[in-house]
Amino acid sequence: xxxxxxxxxxxxxxxxxxxxxxxxxxxxxxxKEPTGIQGLDWVLQGGFPRGRVTLVCGGPGSGKTVLGMExxxxxxxxxxxxxxxxxxxxxxxxxxxxxxLGWDLQRLEKQNLLGLLDxxxxxxxxxxxxxxxxxxxxxxxxxxxxxxxxxxAIDAIDVLLRLFKDPIQEREELHFLHxxxxxxxxxxxxxxxxxxxxxxxxxxxxxYMADCVLMxxxxxxxxxxxxxxxxxxxxxxxxxxxxxxxxxxxGGINLLPVSEAELSYQPMGPTVPSGLPGLxxxxxxxxxxxxxxxxxxxxGIGKTTIxxxxxxxxxxxxxxxxxxNLEESEESMVQCMLSPGVDLRPALEQGALVIxxxxxxxxxxxxxxxxxxxxxxxxxxxxxxxxxxxACKRMGxxxxxxxxLLRIIYGCKDRGVTCLFxxxxxxxxxSMEFDEFxxxxxxxxxxxxxYEERDGSLQRSILAVKSRGNRHxxxxxxxxxxxxxxxxxxxxxxxxxxxGGSGLGESHAR
Amino acid sequence: MAGEEPxxxxxxxxxxxxxxxxxxxxxxCIEIIDVFQDYRTALEYDILVTPALxxxxxxxxxxxxxxxxxxxxxLAALRSVGxxxxxxxxxx
Numbered sequence: 001x002x003x004x005x006x007x008x009x010x011x012x013x014x015x016x017x018x019x020x021x022x023x024x025x026x027x028x029x030x031x032k033e034p035t036g037i038q039g040l041d042w043v044l045q046g047g048f049p050r051g052r053v054t055l056v057c058g059g060p061g062s063g064k065t066v067l068g069m070e071x072x073x074x075x076x077x078x079x080x081x082x083x084x085x086x087x088x089x090x091x092x093x094x095x096x097x098x099x100x101l102g103w104d105l106q107r108l109e110k111q112n113l114l115g116l117l118d119x120x121x122x123x124x125x126x127x128x129x130x131x132x133x134x135x136x137x138x139x140x141x142x143x144x145x146x147x148x149x150x151x152x153a154i155d156a157i158d159v160l161l162r163l164f165k166d167p168i169q170e171r172e173e174l175h176f177l178h179x180x181x182x183x184x185x186x187x188x189x190x191x192x193x194x195x196x197x198x199x200x201x202x203x204x205x206x207x208y209m210a211d212c213v214l215m216x217x218x219x220x221x222x223x224x225x226x227x228x229x230x231x232x233x234x235x236x237x238x239x240x241x242x243x244x245x246x247x248x249x250x251g252g253i254n255l256l257p258v259s260e261a262e263l264s265y266q267p268m269g270p271t272v273p274s275g276l277p278g279l280x281x282x283x284x285x286x287x288x289x290x291x292x293x294x295x296x297x298x299x300g301i302g303k304t305t306i307x308x309x310x311x312x313x314x315x316x317x318x319x320x321x322x323x324x325n326l327e328e329s330e331e332s333m334v335q336c337m338l339s340p341g342v343d344l345r346p347a348l349e350q351g352a353l354v355i356x357x358x359x360x361x362x363x364x365x366x367x368x369x370x371x372x373x374x375x376x377x378x379x380x381x382x383x384x385x386x387x388x389x390x391a392c393k394r395m396g397x398x399x400x401x402x403x404x405l406l407r408i409i410y411g412c413k414d415r416g417v418t419c420l421f422x423x424x425x426x427x428x429x430x431s432m433e434f435d436e437f438x439x440x441x442x443x444x445x446x447x448x449x450x451y452e453e454r455d456g457s458l459q460r461s462i463l464a465v466k467s468r469g470n471r472h473x474x475x476x477x478x479x480x481x482x483x484x485x486x487x488x489x490x491x492x493x494x495x496x497x498x499x500g501g502s503g504l505g506e507s508h509a510r
Numbered sequence: 511m512a513g514e515e516p517x518x519x520x521x522x523x524x525x526x527x528x529x530x531x532x533x534x535x536x537x538x539c540i541e542i543i544d545v546f547q548d549y550r551t552a553l554e555y556d557i558l559v560t561p562a563l564x565x566x567x568x569x570x571x572x573x574x575x576x577x578x579x580x581x582x583x584x585l586a587a588l589r590s591v592g593x594x595x596x597x598x599x600x601x602x
């Protein structure tokens with residue numbers, strides 16, 4: 001997935017190289033320190049302001065400490081020494097928590113690229129006169145000079161400020177600290193515990209002091225918990241204005257801004273066979289690489305069977321397919337597919353096919369998204385199947401499901417992955433109204449399967465409602481499912497010598 | 511102490527005064543550390559604010575923060591760790 005963009009204006013293109021879209025940002029005047037946090041540098045258009053203070057606020061458990069730590073860790077990994085100061089957690093516990101994210105802090109400490117400080121304000125100190133934060137400044141200065149530090153994260157600054165009973169003095173001390181950080185030219189991240197929803201503005205003045213303010217939030221919507229980050233302010237720079245969901249996973253924080261992928265579509269590729277000769281006829285050769293397909297129909301009509309034929313065909317070409325099943329287990333599906341004669345076992349054994357069973361309710365849509373895209377990348381799949389997208393509505397709200405599907409589509413188009421969705425229709429299909437998610441316009445090929453009563457018996461039919469980039473048959477074709485698989489009738493054999501038969505036929509604007 | 515910063519200067523003077531008025535005749539050892547010169551000791555003792563007086567007596571340790579202007583508080587804190595200040599006789 002993306003790499004840390006080092007110092008240059010962030011490009012939204014993940015496919016590498018300079019994207020012309022990077023120029024749509026206003027000129028970035030102020031120098032920035034890339035955070036190295038997946039997706040965040042894009043939102044911040046480069047990173048945190050260099051030599052200035054960034055404030056990260058959020059409630060307990062919202063991820064502030066991880067963010068501050070990752071900033072320092074990523075910098076240290078790139079050879080830029082940094083310091084992490086915590087007033088809340090001991091160094092031992094910080095190292096242990098970092099290890100659970102896969103970060104080896106001790107190694108960097110030994111190389112003098114990272115300093116962990118855990119000065120705890122002593123409980124039970126007796127105030128007897130005025131005092132100030134020079135002690136802290138001295139410690140930070142001493143350690144910073146020793147390591148040659150230019151990045152510093154101060155975690156839980158509110159704990160430190162509790163030493164000062166007088167809010168006015170709190171402010172003064174913070175100004176002192178701020179002035180000191182600026183003088184030393186350090187890029188600083190301060191985290192502060194703040195419950196955004198209730199707006200306890202005890203530390204409201206911090207917002208004015210910092211050049212950049214991030215708000216982290218962890219909330220539960222429709223019983224599923226999601227984390228979000230929002231940039232409240234960024235002096236001297238543009239920034240992504242929305243709330244961005246993120247997850248904390250092995251390796252650190254991972255954001256996935258929606259608009260990131262939309263700008264770098266890979267165009268549709270050549271036509272490849274689907275594994276169903278009748279379907280190839282209907283679609284004038286097959287389906288196009290990098291396109292998105294949807295197969296919609298009532299339960300039991302043959303959607304998974306058709307999808308499995310696609311899969312078998314792609315795997316037989318030596319390609320890799322990631323199959324996300326939201327309805328049944330791998331064993332059950334493989335077993336079921338044996339009866340119409342589709343054997344997926346060879347593909348599984350060769351490692352060309354990976355089937356993942358997901359419970360939509362198990363986590364939020366954003367987490368599902370990130371995990372799927374990550375697996376797509378690590379597995380190197382050229383095809384993604386989601387069976388069935390109708391089950392996705394159990395991932396949370398309708399809005400988050402819509403965004404999930406949209407981002408899956410973007411993510412696939414961005415990577416040149418062909419995407420196949422199946423959709424289970426629950427109502428008797430009398431009309432074409434199945435686009436409850438509103439993503440139909442994004443899909444290139446839509447195949448609708450119907451039951452029809454004909455000559456006193458129930459028959460199955462398939463209709464290509466649309467197929468962008470292909471000339472396609474507009475008739476209903478009847479099909480049957482037998483022991484040898486799906487047979488589509490009266491489609492006629494695919495003739496490559498037919499005019500426009502190579503599949504380049506009618507291309508629609510895209 | 512933090513160099514010649516005003517509160518630290520005041521603390522030094524107050525400490526001198528308190529020790530001459532209340533701590534004479536006691537086995538007291540006063541060590542002055544300038545955090546700007548020696549940050550490691552500051553770190554070792556978790557000294558975040560200055561001036562700070564770390565008093566160890568028979569009854570334990572206590573940290574007294576500030577320029578020591580409030581003498582009564584200082585004496586009370588010292589008492590809490592078993593350091594008994596001598597109250598000078600007031601001559602009328």
